[in-house]
Amino acid sequence: MRVDLRNARIFDPASGIDQSADVLLENGVIAAIGHGLPHGQETVDLAGALVTPGLCDVHVHLREPGQTQKEDIDSGLRAALAGGFTDVCAMPNTKPTVDEPWLLRQVLARAAGHPVRMHQIAAMTRGQAGNELTEFGALREAGAIAFSDDGHGVARSTVMRLGLQYAQAWGALIVSHAEDPDLAGNGVMHEGEVSFRLGLPGQPRSAESAIVARDLELLRDVGGRLHVAHVSTKETVALLAQGRADGLSVSAEVTPHHLLLTDEAVAEMGTLAKMNPPLRTPQDRDALRAGLASGLIDCIATDHAPHREQEKRQGMLAAPFGVIGLETAFSSLYTELVLTGCLSLERLVTAMTAGPRRIFGLNPVGIREGETARLSAFDLSALWTVGSGTLQSKSTNSALLGRTLRGKAIGIITEGRWHPIGH
Amino acid sequence: MQGRVKSPGPVRLDRLAQIRDLSAEELERLLVRGQELSEGQPALQFRGAVATVFYENSTRTRNSFQQAGRLLGLDTLQVGREGSSIQKGETLEDTLHTLRALGAVIAAVRTPEPGVLLDLPDVGMPLVNAGDGWRQHPTQALADLLAVRLAGRAVAGARVLIVGDILHSRVARSGNDAFAMLGAKVWLAGPPTLVPQGLAASLGAEQVALEDGLRAADIVMVLRLQQERMERGYLPSLGEYRREWGLTAERLALLRSDALVLHPGPQNRGVELDEEVIYDPRSLIHRQIACGVAMRAALMEAMLDAR
Numbered sequence: 157m158r159v160d161l162r163n164a165r166i167f168d169p170a171s172g173i174d175q176s177a178d179v180l181l182e183n184g185v186i187a188a189i190g191h192g193l194p195h196g197q198e199t200v201d202l203a204g205a206l207v208t209p210g211l212c213d214v215h216v217h218l219r220e221p222g223q224t225q226k227e228d229i230d231s232g233l234r235a236a237l238a239g240g241f242t243d244v245c246a247m248p249n250t251k252p253t254v255d256e257p258w259l260l261r262q263v264l265a266r267a268a269g270h271p272v273r274m275h276q277i278a279a280m281t282r283g284q285a286g287n288e289l290t291e292f293g294a295l296r297e298a299g300a301i302a303f304s305d306d307g308h309g310v311a312r313s314t315v316m317r318l319g320l321q322y323a324q325a326w327g328a329l330i331v332s333h334a335e336d337p338d339l340a341g342n343g344v345m346h347e348g349e350v351s352f353r354l355g356l357p358g359q360p361r362s363a364e365s366a367i368v369a370r371d372l373e374l375l376r377d378v379g380g381r382l383h384v385a386h387v388s389t390k391e392t393v394a395l396l397a398q399g400r401a402d403g404l405s406v407s408a409e410v411t412p413h414h415l416l417l418t419d420e421a422v423a424e425m426g427t428l429a430k431m432n433p434p435l436r437t438p439q440d441r442d443a444l445r446a447g448l449a450s451g452l453i454d455c456i457a458t459d460h461a462p463h464r465e466q467e468k469r470q471g472m473l474a475a476p477f478g479v480i481g482l483e484t485a486f487s488s489l490y491t492e493l494v495l496t497g498c499l500s501l502e503r504l505v506t507a508m509t510a511g512p513r514r515i516f517g518l519n520p521v522g523i524r525e526g527e528t529a530r531l532s533a534f535d536l537s538a539l540w541t542v543g544s545g546t547l548q549s550k551s552t553n554s555a556l557l558g559r560t561l562r563g564k565a566i567g568i569i570t571e572g573r574w575h576p577i578g579h
Numbered sequence: 580m581q582g583r584v585k586s587p588g589p590v591r592l593d594r595l596a597q598i599r600d601l602s603a604e605e606l607e608r609l610l611v612r613g614q615e616l617s618e619g620q621p622a623l624q625f626r627g628a629v630a631t632v633f634y635e636n637s638t639r640t641r642n643s644f645q646q647a648g649r650l651l652g653l654d655t656l657q658v659g660r661e662g663s664s665i666q667k668g669e670t671l672e673d674t675l676h677t678l679r680a681l682g683a684v685i686a687a688v689r690t691p692e693p694g695v696l697l698d699l700p701d702v703g704m705p706l707v708n709a710g711d712g713w714r715q716h717p718t719q720a721l722a723d724l725l726a727v728r729l730a731g732r733a734v735a736g737a738r739v740l741i742v743g744d745i746l747h748s749r750v751a752r753s754g755n756d757a758f759a760m761l762g763a764k765v766w767l768a769g770p771p772t773l774v775p776q777g778l779a780a781s782l783g784a785e786q787v788a789l790e791d792g793l794r795a796a797d798i799v800m801v802l803r804l805q806q807e808r809m810e811r812g813y814l815p816s817l818g819e820y821r822r823e824w825g826l827t828a829e830r831l832a833l834l835r836s837d838a839l840v841l842h843p844g845p846q847n848r849g850v851e852l853d854e855e856v857i858y859d860p861r862s863l864i865h866r867q868i869a870c871g872v873a874m875r876a877a878l879m880e881a882m883l884d885a886r
Contacts, residue, residue, distance in 0.1 A: 348777060349777055349780065350781070352746070352775075352777060352778045352781035352782065353752075353781045353782060354694070355711075355712055355713035355714030355715070356693055356712075356713070426694065426697075469698075470692075471690075471692035471693075471694070472693060472694060473693070474692065
């Protein structure tokens with residue numbers, strides 16, 4: 157099977173390429189990049205679209221098994237496709253928790269055959285209860301790419317310490333949802349001027365940074381590889397910088413919503429701005445942007461967390477935490493950070509492609525002759541408005557509803573085929 | 580502003596979720612009307628019922644809304660937490676539609692969830708926030724303003740000291756907004772666990788040391804201390820609270836002779852204030868309750884008349 161892509165703007169920071177060219181694919185491998193290439197059985201005219209290595213999101217909640225009224229693997233992967241992702245990593249806090257090899261195999265099997273590949277992160281502790289480690293060896297053999305109790309903080313320091321130690325038998329990655337559940341308490345937003353004014357219980361910034369500091373000290377103590385999920389505070393950014401300077405094996409991700417919004421959004425949007433960790437202050441947002449720009453924060457991950465409208469309608473105290481993000485991640489960051497000059501397109505693409513793949517041990521994807529093709533294509537001139545009618549996810553709990561964004565994914569190349577995105 | 584107007588005037592308001600839903604002018608107009616009603620002027624009469632929907636316990640606020648409704652010729656309907664449909668999964672919106680079908684023409688709503696009335700769609704009748712979590716209790720603020728007015732005191736330029744658990748207090752938030760809107764300067768004092776750094780600034784108020792505030796204040800609002808704060812570890816004991824932040828008989832002596840003392844009730848005697856404070860001539864505590872009925876009547880009259 158030969159496919160030729162015409163009139164692409166090939167953009168691959170890892171290979172140092174930014175050029176207009178055609179691409180010829182043969183059985184899923186990039187056979188040639190250049191001009192005047194022969195036609196394949198299928199010709200796709202990209203009309204100047206940006207073609208990047210396939211986007212990879214290392215933090216999504218697809219809700220299957222157990223909460224398929226919110227999302228399921230099929231709808232979640234369709235949402236990923238619509239956002240231009242070729243790879244996503246599902247978190248294990250489903251019902252039941254993905255903490256056993258048989259269940260992990262079953263979940264992966266449900267995703268087989270979809271254009272977007274789903275990788276699975278396994279629970280670090282049984283039932284994500286924070287007490288006993290899961291069978292890292294057997295879970296890895298079943299396909300687990302990392303271990304995490306995401307959704308909950310690991311309260312017991314000994315358990316986190318043992319997890320970081322035990323994972324070293326396989327060089328495995330521990331993903332930390334850094335939250336001290338005692339400090340976070342019943343907080344539903346960032347504790348600060350806005351929560352005081354609104355009369356809402358807050359989560360102090362130290363609920364995150366105290367655990368990041370602890371985990372870095374554990375890393376210093378026993379070694380291991382730590383990835384800090386959804387960084388939200390400037391203190392965490394400073395701790396990461398110190399950890400890196402000290403040579404610790406620590407990486408981090410940031411979400412589009414923490415890069416774009418602040419706790420003022422709670423006053424404006426209510427529960428559509430309720431997420432965990434919470435939206436913080438403008439100073440935190442700016443520190444996250446700087447950390448992403450400098451490369452201290454390695455990757456962008458959406459923490460895509462679908463919830464039904466009636467659940468989100470319950471009010472700030474009762475509504476669940478989380479927002480969806482797969483379908484708006486690239487477009488919103490391109491519009492609000494790249495086009496405004498806050499972030500280079502190169503950093504945006506790297507943090508959504510090579511950065512996450514390197515940390516999570518996924519095959520690197522370059523746009524070079526001889527490489528397997530996993531590509532994403534974007535029409536950077538497209539203008540669209542985020543609305544429930546434009547979304548593939550089963551849920552519409554986006555914090556960006558109503559925003560007009562520039563740039564939209566038009567298709568991906570995986571398994572040797574062009575998968576166009578219908579609009 | 581003065582005058583013997585029978586109609587409450589053009590206070591066009593269909594929902595009172597927070598004090599700032601009112602303009603300063605509307606606030607003044609309601610106070611004028613509240614004063615008239617408290618002096619025995621007849622209220623406009625309406626048909627139907629006032630519904631009290633209280634998902635949190637309350638005796639005085641519920642009764643106050645019901646008494647205010649009676650002044651306006653309204654029957655009463657009530658829904659509480661126990662045995663109510665909310666436990667069968669009925670939403671607040673459904674409950675309000677049901678009450679309207681039963682004859683309610685206005686409803687007072689108390690919920691533990693802050694901001695519920697901000698997002699609720701129209702239910703075909705005016706709604707009044709009767710307390711939403713830590714957020715707002717606007718009719719308590721109206722009552723307090725009327726108590727000060729009936730004492731013959733101006734709010735503009737006054738220094739108002741609010742003492743106690745500001746963090747968890749809807750009375751403090753709505754009181755702060757109401758006094759500030761009418762030109763008062765608001766000071767806050769209390770234990771740092773309950774008046775954390777940044778809280779005063781977020782409310783546009785100023786944090787002061789208790790005794791400095793007591794010496795200079797024109798109006799002192801003492802907040803009720805919830806027993807729950809001890810259980811959650813905010814305070815080591817009630818005794819220590821009284822010693823450090825209570826309005827004791829000794830601290831009462833620091834107050835200016837023309838100061839006024841408010842408390843939203845019910846009081847924990849010997850905790851946030853001593854018995855002597857309640858019966859001191861500077862205390863408006865007993866008048867606040869009657870002011871609550873007059874202001875709730877003035878508010879509901881304006882809302883129903885506008886419909």
